[in-house]
Amino acid sequence: MEKELLYQKFNHVFDSDLIDQINKIGSINTFLKDDIIIDIDQTLQYIPLLLSGSIKILREDSEGNELLIYFLKAGETCTMSLTCCMGISKSKIRAVAEKDSSLIMIPVQKMQAWFHNNESWQNFILESYQTRFEEMLEAIDNLAFMKMDERLYKYLINKVKLHKSNTIIVKHQDIAEDLHTSRVVISRLLKQFENENKIKLSRNKIEVL
CATH class of the missing domain: 1.10.10.10 (Winged helix-like DNA-binding domain superfamily/Winged helix DNA-binding domain)
Known part of the structure; x- marks a missing residue:
């Protein structure tokens, strides 16, 4: 069922060859509501693509208080985790299942290779960065002005x-x-x-x- 969701959510985004590769190497993970998917200071080995459900991305202050940054919905990925993987650094965010969710996890090495040799993946990543950047600005505006x-x-x-x-x-x-x-x-x-x-x-x- 989850593999079918891959085609449903990403068929219009990725070319057929990339879909087939993701289908072969990706591993499916399911999370219940409130499960932590990615935690702060975690070293990431896989990139998540959200197939179903929704995820909230949080930051944490020095006292352990959380602040919502943005939500992810099916068909999206967390660009803050991409940034960590590209720089081989630890996660600066916490990703929590907003409701029961399923993801397909892609090894970091493939993400980097596809960015250089697959146009559909490169476009997806760049568009994801743009969307998340705008949401980050919106979150800052909300805190500063609302x-x-x-x-x-x-x-x-x-x-x-x-x-x-x-x-x-x-x-x-x-x-x-x-x-x-x-x-x-x-x-x-x-x-x-x-x-x-x-x-x-x-x-x-x-x-x-």
Whole structure:
């Protein structure tokens, strides 16, 4: 089933020869919601291509507090892990399964070789860098210029788009950790949104109206 997902998600991205190579050498890994896929300071031997599910990419400060940088959806890869592999350095991010997810892992050596001899792979990597760079700028802008209520509402909208559902299954504490704030602040703002008829709250569930 996972191999079929490879063709479904990447057939329009990679040429048929590259798809066949990935199919032969790639190894399938599945992760449950909240599993750590890549951790900070981990040396990476494989590049992940996300086949199904979604992943959140986090940074960590010196006190161990996490900050959400961006989400990955099926058909994408984590360019921050690519950067580590290209420079043979340790991971600077933590990748956590946002929901049950499956990935196909490609040996680092192949990634480097394909970048020089396969145009479809090279285009995919460069476009991935561009997309993630824009998301990084957006994350910086959010921190620098947006108030917490604006950041929270944007977070909810991004969740709706990511999961293609107006109903979000999430705890207030999880949101607080993603946005690097307190649960009390998140709960207060969510109640404010409900009073403004922007959302409807229930236990561990938020419906965006």
